[in-house]
Amino acid sequence: xxxxxxxxxxxxxxxxxxxxxxxxxxxxxxxxxxxxxxxxxxxxxxxxxxxxxxxxxxxxxxxxxxxxxxxxxxxxxxxxxxxxxxxxxxxxxxxxxxxxxxxxxxxxxxxxxxxxxxxxxxxxxxxxxxxxxxxxxxxxxxxxxxxxxxxxxxxxxxxxxxxx
Numbered sequence: 378x379x380x381x382x383x384x385x386x387x388x389x390x391x392x393x394x395x396x397x398x399x400x401x402x403x404x405x406x407x408x409x410x411x412x413x414x415x416x417x418x419x420x421x422x423x424x425x426x427x428x429x430x431x432x433x434x435x436x437x438x439x440x441x442x443x444x445x446x447x448x449x450x451x452x453x454x455x456x457x458x459x460x461x462x463x464x465x466x467x468x469x470x471x472x473x474x475x476x477x478x479x480x481x482x483x484x485x486x487x488x489x490x491x492x493x494x495x496x497x498x499x500x501x502x503x504x505x506x507x508x509x510x511x512x513x514x515x516x517x518x519x520x521x522x523x524x525x526x527x528x529x530x531x532x533x534x535x536x537x538x539x540x541x
Contacts (some may be wrong), residue, residue, distance in 0.1 A: 382419050385418040390512035392538065394451035396421040397511060398439035403427060406435070413455075420537040423525070430505075432534040433523045442517060448513040458510045459503030463496060470495045 393416040401540045402424065412425035423432055444463055474488035519539040526533040 387391065387512060389416055390510060391515050391518055392416040392421045394511035394513045395439050395515055395518065397441055397453040397456065398450035399435045399455060402435040403431065404436055414418050422533050422535050424531055424533045426532045429523055429525050429534060430537065436520055436523060436536055440518065443513050443515045449456060451502055451511040451513040452507045456503065456507055458491045459500065459509065460515060462503040462506055463499040465490050466495045466499045
């Protein structure tokens, strides 16, 4: 059971790295468009207005570049890990500061100062956390399928990997 769980986590981390690398490449090729993604043990979903061919090409290039050692592609500045780190830390700091027995104006200025400091600290922390939520060693990952989806009015593509 532990081996299965370990394998699912490893695959999710690998897919997360490939998702980030794919988004880096799509953003470079289509700088006016917005992209986002979500990874899981079976693969990932890319949200954004591009063709299936463009996604297939970006995923293939992402895999090759990660396998060639471009590990920096596995880290993305707009990753949800960064947002989560910022959100948790800012919320904790704001709760702590809001519970002080100071006057409203002093409490506001202290809270604002601490929140701004926390935001500055949380960005590098989010990048550091991505080293644990992604895994750039993707030599054992093979794309099985890239298929277009439409989630409401939002175009997307589901990228699935061979389960070997």
